[in-house]
Amino acid sequence: MKSMPIAAAPIAALALILAGCVPGGSGPAPDSDREVVTDPSKMGEVTVTVLDTFTDDASPIGRWMTSVVDSFEKEYPNITIERQSENSNDVNSTLRLRLSEAGAPDIVPANQGWSGVGDLAASGLLLNLDPYSDAYGWPDSLPDTILQQSMATSDGTDIGQGSQYGMPINQGAFVTAFYNRDILDSLGLEEPQTWDDFEAALAAAKSAGEVPIALGTQDGWPASATLLAIQAAVGDGDAIRDFVFAKGGDAASTGLEDAAAIYQQWVDADYFTPDFAGVPSSDAGQDFVEGTGLFTFWYSGFLPFADQEQADRFGQFILPRQDGGPLTAVGSSSQNFSIAANSEEADAAALFLDWMASPTAGEAAMDNQIIPMFGSFTPDTDSVMLNDGIESLNAVTEANGYLPYFDWATPTMLDALTVNLQLMFDGQGTPAQVVEAAQSNYDEFRSTK
Structure with a gap:
């Protein structure tokens, strides 16, 4: 296990407040008119761009991300994931502006909380994921107490309720x-x-x-x-x-x-x-x-x-x-991902969000000496410290706590x-x-x- 630094802030708790701006770009049809496609064979040959903050590929979370991308592309060879990794301060300070322009990444790390999904969803910069949530059955497969962390109302009045504007990854703290x-x-x-x-x-x-x-x-x-x-x-x-x-x-x-x-x-x-x-x-x-x-x-x-x-x-x-x-x-999960409102590859992007929250992604976390975020896993790794964390995770998951x-x-x-x-x-x-x-x-x- 590589050395991991002390976190600079509680996970997702100190995202910078982003400056006001209005969305731009032609973008896809409004959410209500969107035809959701979940069959990857009907998505064609596509590339999904992903902005993340996992800048150290040798760190446990960096190795996790590499593993998840590799397994996804192996499962769906017609979909290519193109990563853009930047430090969290740079992402937080520029995300609103980037989302307002054409050519924004398809998937972005909009933090849970007011300065993430709360603010960006109210500004029309994030895609409402409710149609995909229904199609993939996220309310049935993920704890409601986790899903609500990525919810917001489109009028900017509330977080933790309303519609799904983000998805957790199956790795957290x-x-x-x-x-x-x-x-x-x-x-x-x-x-x-x-x-x-x-x-x-x-x-x-x-x-x-x-x-x-x-x-x-x-x-x-x-x-x-x-x-x-x-x-x-x-x-x-x-x-x-x-x-x-x-x-x-x-x-x-x-x-x-x-x-x-x-x-x-x-x-x-x-x-x-x-x-x-x-x-x-x-x-x-x-x-x-x-x-x-x-x-x-x-x-x-x-x-x-x-x-x-x-x-x-x-x-x-x-x-x-x-x-x-x-x-x-x-x-919370160590990264919350959302889809840009003007993404042209929303179907493939949603499929990747589903993959990052899957049991496969949870197993990848354990393979890289870090705990998943939700689900039930067997504490049988070669690390007694990690096994302790998995036991706690299982207990919290069982209690939906x-x-x-x-x-x-x-x-x-x-x-x-x-x-x-x-x-x-x-x-x-x-x-x-x-x-x-x-x-x-x-x-x-x-x-x-």
């Missing part, structure tokens, strides 16, 4: 609890199976002079990973989804205050890296993989392990729910959480004020819709 196997063994403990087990392990690590949880929040937003992991374990999943996707409820109903209170209790108990507010998240992650800290919360697949041998000295699991119920976990990122609720929610968590850690704020700030941010944004 959850906000995950990682642990050092050697330290856990030295404490005479096993992987926590319950919330009480986890808190007992924190106390045992502290008593033994170990850092219970590696954490660095100098760069601000990484504080949210721990908060979201706790919220997923103590909050109500339906309430979280309803709030994020504006289907009802408020921030107080999501378990946010309880999560923030537990977070602060752990801070007060000195369960985190000393002076964590001054430690960059990349340093905390590097220290953790080198042996400092019993646990850390991060995104599966995004810790800087040098190789599989090092990674397998660690384990991973989804934080057990405090109430003992089925697992709920925050996560996928949760969206809380900060998807508004384009600036992550900033609101970051600022108010820092105030709370400094003794200048409270868990209740974290909730108040989140609700205020939400109300201000929703007033514009």
